[in-house]
Amino acid sequence: MRHLYTSFLLAFVALLGPNVAKSQSDAIPAQVQQVAKTVRPEAIKNHMRILANDSLKGRKPGSRGFDMAAEYVVNQFKTLGLQPAGENKTYRQNVPLGRWQVKEENSTVTLITKGEERPLTIGRQCILNPNPDLPTSEVNAPVVFVGFGVTAPELDYDDYKGIDVKGKIVAYFNGAPATFPSNQRAFYSSSKAENAVAHGAVGTLAFSMPTDLRNRVETAAPRARLGVYKWRDKQGKPQRTFPAIKGAASLSDSTARLLFAQAGTPFRDALENARKNHPQAFPLNVAIRMKTQTDAVEDVAGYNLVSLLPGTDPVLKNEYVVIVAHLDHLGITRPVKGDSINNGAHDNASGVAINLETARLFSSLPKAPRRSILFVCVTGEELGLLGSDYFASNPTVPKEKIVSNQTLDMPFFFHPLLDIVPYGAQHSSLDKEVSQAASFLGVQISPDPIPEQTVFMRSDHFSFVRQGIPALFIKSGSQTGNPNLDGTKLNLNWRATIYHSPHDDMNQPFDFNAAAKHAQLQFLVGYLTAQADGRPTWNKGDFFGTKFGKGELVK
Template sequence: MIKFCFLFLFIVTIGNALSAQQLKLSTDVERSLKLVSPEQIKADITYLADDKLKGRAPGTEGYQMAVDYVVAQLKSLGVKPAGENATWLQQVKMRRAFTSNPVLSLNSGQFNNLILRDDAYVIYPNPANPAVRTSGDLVFAGYGITEPTLGYDDYAGLDVKGKIVLVMRGAPEKFPSSVAAHTMSTAQILKVAAEHGAIGVMMGQADSTMKLNNISKGIYSVLDNQDRVAVSRTYYSDQISVFCSVNYDLFNMLLGSAGKSLSDITSHLKAGQAHSFALNVGVNISYTSRYQDVTSYNVVGKIPGTDPILKYEYVVHSAHLDHLGVGEPIEGDSIYNGAHDNASGVASLLAIARVYKNIKIKPKRSILMVLVTGEESGDLGSGYFAKYPTVPVKNMVADINTDMPTIIAPLLSITALGAEHSSLANQVTQAADHLGLSVEPDPEPAQSRFTRSDQYSFVLQGIPALHIKYGSKTADGKNNMNEIVAPWRAKYYHKPQDDINGIFDFEAGKKYAQLNFLIGYLVAQNPDRPTWNPGDIFEQK
């Protein structure tokens, strides 16, 4: 037994030593990492969040100024153009759609051609069909989730072909946070409904205190080069001609028509017990859509790899370049500068490019720097790039996304959203250990952050991806970073106050950029491609 224990300890020691050797960076890389400049990060944020860029809304002069700035910076750092036709750019045609003349009526069961007030529902515009008129029987399909591998299927034994499904947004409590975020995303709900033969989706509002979305400013989608809808959060195919939301009172009325109560249904669904049924209700819906098309751009640059084979594979570093533009004034300011969201993320990518400029021997795989448009409109630029990349999609091995790092305090711990699904967790752990950072689970699972930024677009195309956010550790040992972030978020997030005069910790910005560089570098140097964990929900992608 003593010999066995000694042998076991010897093997573990050797294993740990080998692991440590894998983390040993060259003097060149260590030197380049130390050259990351907090002052340069501040300078990049200052320019991108300046009032003269007017919030960097896609298709505006301010957004073009941001494009010109990052292209100039990448050129100066020796990055090569990797967009369309050997340029720096990928065109993204965004369609802004508005709903007009919506009418929703109930025509069977206890309802006799009941025309509903338009404050009881919201019908999302259709980016592909300017005039829609449809009708169908209504079926309640729980959360609208089909995941047999997780032991849950709202559509089991339910016939929804040619019908309109009524769902409530959510996921069973047993689902991990990132899985829940994926299954309850509107795009996934629409996709699953279409796969089961539904012709429309109605989303029931299950919270009496919540208001329906205000869509008066329009809903964006992306068109491909043949003007077909390529990316959308509210449209899936011509088969699903209607997507709408109904308020709490109407939702309850519809459930009540089948003798059901929302409280009973919710308790079943949260417990992971599918509870679906037909409603004795028919629905008539008609509406029109009008469009405004806007041309925007993704910026794509490449740092060529050095391995004769692996250089044709790519590690993607992504960040969104857009923000909300000019909007409703708050405290006398109407320019939504987006200093943290996401000038800081763009500055981090530029810092990563500077690290690579200072490295004499580039990594084995190539590096793609992708600055995307339309994130604030639903991850549209990244969705288009991931689906129609300027390099072969099968050659993109991973995406490390940077969105609003929240550099307002020292960076002591992190959470890597999405890394738990793939082997990327190994590189995250190695990089974090090297920089003295601990790795924690998502501290805010209810925020569904995994699907709310551009890494999700790559996941949907089967590419392992992650997004680094702050963990809970604080310098005073209270480890209550969430409590610090909450008032900051309330004051600055998606408000004109998010400018360079807000709260920043540029040393934290330096460490954040170093971490993201190191994760990507370790992936680029590893002979093995990142892989999904066996049996993972995203492995099938």
């Protein structure tokens, strides 16, 4: 019966399709439609082949391979006639990066219970976070459990309610309440340290729910030992750090349970409250002493690439639509089946390649749109969105003149593009441009199929959201056109087996016609945004618009 209904629905949509597309074509001039139809799947494939070639050694920031990729992209910019929009009339914006690493042999974590000290083994029971602000930092303080460590007044949720954590170390579960909307869940999952500082804490201890296997200490320790990267300001100070936090560690599941040995509430009850999304906070009646020695082990000469298609309106040409993809990947790591080069074909040679084809479509227009278009290839996405955060914080054009961002990062084209998930569209008026472009191309819009992956926080568009700029991050949906192929399952399986591994190369079953449709979407959404009379606006009362565009949320 369900198959019969689905067949009827598809037939009905097909019947309406031409009329829907026709209504949307009114917003898209005929010459723009014609340019969109010239998209070249083979060109995207060729760009990817070059950027994901073994000779580039995984495009790690600061490496010769990254430089080779950058040289290729700059040559494409020049061929398309795009103007340099970086520093000093070049295509380049320097991004000063640094790497900090914990010196484990000189660092300690000790659990103190009733005066009895129990040293914890770094790398097995816990992971210490580097402190880029201090070569050596120490803290010895009582521990208070604060649930998820979240304060969300607009959702009437506060794990810190009724508890004083000033001068104390807070312990919390990773993640955020499952009842939170997907994007707010993503935001609050990643802003724990900031919230701890706001409440006066001097240290943090994080641990996962027992069912969450993604952040296990034993699997995270090897990557943690590679250190953390930050970008520096003009005075050389690392950014996005929290100097008030004198010690920060992640704990294994068994070690986290030790914290609750003297608590009035056992671990199993705290776990159950978290599963029921109940705010909670109470003293654990133990203390932790942490000593962290941090070495500044590397300076990286990072850089972004910035090019410009000038707008044609005398006034609006001074406003900018920014189209972004990250150029970097992981470089060379431990071999997997004899291969140690992380080619990053899908992540994110694909995004760069599609945006290059998008730029070609723009440069093919008989007349450029009213606003200017910036095409930006950023560095350090894999290191923590560093290049995009640097650009969004220090743009090469006036920040207040940036009206929107469109980011493309591993858009997932392993099957025909029948539907999309436009992360960010529900937060601003950009939803209109997305709907017009998708409808014109016959692509449906779907909700996030994997909210637990907190995708909205995980790529470069979020750097622009932080600056109050409406942003879009469009990825493929789950429809495949094949009843025997589950798109969501395919996506999750790729993330589990290929993502961030040497297997992400060109020997994958990419659908380049789907990739071409992504380029058409980028082009049409960007064109409609650049052509509109008014700049994009946050929706009234939107969480991110209020949080970053107009100040803090109030209850």
